[in-house]
Amino acid sequence: MAEQKICEDLVKERKKCSFDVQELVHLIDGGEKGTKERREVENLVLSAEGFNNKDEVPEEYLSHKERYENAIRKACILYEILKKYAEKHDTMDAFKPSNKYRVTFGVVKDISPFMLHMGMFVPTILNQSDPDQMSEWLPKAMSMGIIGTYAQTELGHGTFLRGLETTATYDPSTEEFVIHSPSLTAYKWWPGGLAHTANHCIVVAQLYTKGECYGVHPFFVQIRDTETHMPLPGVKVGEIGPKMGFQTANNGFLGFEHFRIPRRNMLMKNAQVLKDGTYIKSKNEKLTYGTMVFVRVLIVTDVAYELARAGTIAVRYSAVRHQSQPKPGEPEPQILDYVTQQHKLFIGVATSHIFRVTGYWLWDSYSKVIKDVGKGNMDQLPELHAIACCLKAVCSRDAAARIEEFRLACGGHGYMASSNLPIINGIVTATITYEGEYTVLMLQTARFLVKAWKQATMGNAMTPTVSYLVKFSQNDRVAWENTPSGIISGFEAIAAGKTKAAYESLHNYEKTGMDYEDAWNNASVQLVNASEAHCRAIITSVSWQEMVRHATNSSPSLAPVLLQMAELYLIYWALEKRGDLLMYSTITRDDIAKLQVRYEELLALLRPNAVGIVDAFDIRDEILNSTLGAYDGRVYERLMEEALKSPLNAEPVNQSFHKYLKPLMMKAKL
């Protein structure tokens, strides 16, 4: 990098930066040690033989099959390196939010076919197997002696777990479960790595024993021979085809024809089936949802990272790109100087910070609750579930919108695969659907809110995340105050107001004679609105508190930058939701005009530090994978260099000219 000439525009931008970029780098990594360790892993991986250089032909030019083969090749090298690293380091930190292992994007640009191995197969073993099972399966899985995935969703069934069709019927005569797919819609569909990569998987199936169905349970199932990789008899497995993104994830389908597994392959930390077929119930059924909650919590910090990647690309490109000539005779300004461009970019960059600190807060809550659960205390599970649901839903959706905005902010070039924004878009937009679809999760939170509202109106004590409902249950409009805490109160008032409106709508529908579930359905648009408002109240209050805390612990040059981003986030959303504020607070048109002025001031304050702020995400070029976002800003050179790698450009005339075009033109001349 040092030898490569850096674009003048970026050199100037970096000189302007008013804070120490490394200080912000450390803050994002959770301390200097975090940065050091992350960089160590990145160096280790990116200097390894086999992928220390880009692919000669970028993967977007390859066929679907070639892309998979290339991804497997690279994913295997990656895992060998990480295995070696694991021999000398504690790598259990891979199961908590941090940027330490994001370097995988420097190896497989899109999603790795091994993603669900460490992402869900191993965590499920960790969370749901009993000690004997764990000691048998975990070492093999951790060392890649077996390769696994997690098969739950079916072709005809996703959201509604109880609707899964795959059965696991216990046969006491052989002490085996018989796994079976009774129909086409029962086929497992979607699991990453399932198609041609995994030889084992966790299969979620309806457990039948002694003629009774006990609902869905997880089973540890071998699906391919470990020597030949051939699907075992009774197993039908294959890939589901190309998608909007996740092209190298190797998503697969899986069907069983009366396929037998030993009794002890049921994961037995919670529920059990004894040799004679007796079913022993789990102490708490919610325990089995552990893996899903875990993944939802991680999604919040995952999308924060993708926002950092896309933001780095869009901001650096905007510093290099020049356009138009508002003033005759002057040179074309950097597009970063257009306020409309700042409006598109800075909220996205700020959102990355907001989601990261909110995600860490959520992780801490999750860890505490899981610890308590271990001690037998389940009290806080419903609240954790409610907050994880709406945070996963809202953060994934907001992130996708912001990333599309970053992409659009790069104009036509943002549409180029080589910008990497399309792949990032494909990765993030998927998070809106997987591990709990947006609307479904929002309605989960709404169930909690409706119960909480009832408690609040009765004046009962509330759990922390909904305690604000009490404050606003009597008060129609909160007194507006043009400060961060005033804005947060405004969001709480909106959430309370919308919860109340949804609650009343629900009961009005009930009064017409509908039963509860029909009334719920009819009120559901408003129930989702209430959940969203609740979630925004949580995000604004948690993130403001966390950003202020970070600012307090930062140098005088960094602190104001952190506060500017946090305030920008609050004011952006206050302006977005001004209609709600007008309904549930005493805000006036004049107050709104003042917020608009302050918003424009904040854009101007952030402008000189924009490149410094994205530099502090400290994402190496190999992990960004972007012609537009590289550290040196050689945008146009890189765009052309990548285009010239096209196999179509290897020959001046494509064969299709002689076969098709020329005959067509000839006929015109007749």
Add this chain to the structure above:
Amino acid sequence: MAEQKICEDLVKERKKCSFDVQELVHLIDGGEKGTKERREVENLVLSAEGFNNKDEVPEEYLSHKERYENAIRKACILYEILKKYAEKHDTMDAFKPSNKYRVTFGVVKDISPFMLHMGMFVPTILNQSDPDQMSEWLPKAMSMGIIGTYAQTELGHGTFLRGLETTATYDPSTEEFVIHSPSLTAYKWWPGGLAHTANHCIVVAQLYTKGECYGVHPFFVQIRDTETHMPLPGVKVGEIGPKMGFQTANNGFLGFEHFRIPRRNMLMKNAQVLKDGTYIKSKNEKLTYGTMVFVRVLIVTDVAYELARAGTIAVRYSAVRHQSQPKPGEPEPQILDYVTQQHKLFIGVATSHIFRVTGYWLWDSYSKVIKDVGKGNMDQLPELHAIACCLKAVCSRDAAARIEEFRLACGGHGYMASSNLPIINGIVTATITYEGEYTVLMLQTARFLVKAWKQATMGNAMTPTVSYLVKFSQNDRVAWENTPSGIISGFEAIAAGKTKAAYESLHNYEKTGMDYEDAWNNASVQLVNASEAHCRAIITSVSWQEMVRHATNSSPSLAPVLLQMAELYLIYWALEKRGDLLMYSTITRDDIAKLQVRYEELLALLRPNAVGIVDAFDIRDEILNSTLGAYDGRVYERLMEEALKSPLNAEPVNQSFHKYLKPLMMKAKL
């Protein structure tokens, strides 16, 4: 289709439909004759040899190069059929909005490499060449004797036309222009078909003659030999690589090294260069922007059609898909019965109708203005330009958002390439950027609005689309009325209020001592907001008027359905913009609650006709290209059938197992 069993759910839905689907089909086609002609073209094309069946291996599995070759093969067959059709029919209707030729999507699923031939090359010849040029070039172009494209955008220059670097310098000694690309950023970049398909193109370049630069002008340039297809000496041409969509559009780059063309290859309908190099100015410089305005106008009806495709897919899938069990013991309901799902779908379907009728209205305005311009009357050009800018911008952006919502409404399966939603998404999201980037166009409209506001405050007479500004220039808040015309007045009041706010912000910045362009930049977020509000006022008023007109001419069974969609559209946006209504009208919380109730009523009213309404888009399965949206509703069967076409599924074990996976696993056992 008749023999194929149709999914029971869809049979039931179709029985429920309360109107005659064919009547709505005709309405959409602009009459029975329109339907007949469209179906004729569809039958002709889809029964042709060469692509009457789907590709054996769907194109998403192919490499980038193979996809191009396959697209060229099919595009050539298509053009031969259309040429034969043109021999017996007047095909100039291809240059106005209709669905007659949408069948191209039944041939090339994504964008055809010939798109810009008929889309911009031919229209530019039509609009900008003089009679001699036209008679020389047009027949060749229409018969595909030459294949062309339109090369304007450069690697470093898009929006800012004056910033283009490519030069065309007149040399009177040989009576030639010398076309030259002075730098990497001067390379043409993006034109569809330019890479390996076109042998001619319109090149937009800075005209230099007698040492003076006269700005950008279009030139007719041959770039490849028609016999060998080799790039001509002095021409560097190739493809720019994969993108988010448009994978088969064959977008290219093009550079010139002192490349000579005859003087008469400058398009000379407007400006001219004489033999001695004398420059003759165009009578009106705006005339040269004709092709761009033309394309912008068409984009509105194009995105309406894509909304129809995506809506058909999402609504049919939602009728077939069942999920959850709100009531114990009852079967899982169709997801179309969930009100949250109706909320996602019906606004998108309604928007297709709204944009179609608005687009036709815009086309009529365009045609009138162009006719007047032909007579030398340019008065209405600025207004047409202003309205075309914001309509293109807002409709493309709204359509992309609605299509993403349709896609998300299909859950995980909407992410499958075989749903066709990712390709439709790629096509529509591109319209936000090409032919005038969103923000840039919005600011164009804002320039017009600011001028109009000044006129309005002086009480001057206004042109039709901004006449409402006068009404609201004195009035702070419009009296709210809970009716369609009340909502439209509300939107006009919002537009006036935001125009006023932006205007004042602009002048407040000026008062601080900034020059006009800096003040403009600082106020630009608000200026864009004003443009958006203006555009929504136009859309709501035009579309309501048009839908009422259609309803008046429809049968008593169809009329209410049209009005329901039109009203749904108004109320949806009134609720979306309730914050603005609270600011600029006397609407109360109570009014808003009533709108919400009416909105939920309209969803319920539209529900039984949902499948009938999308059936009336009359889009054949071959043009939908969707596993989820086919007429027969065999969703799961089709998903599996398409997956089984994957070359990866042709062998049970991929070679990468032996090469990479097995060695990795073996090392774990050591």
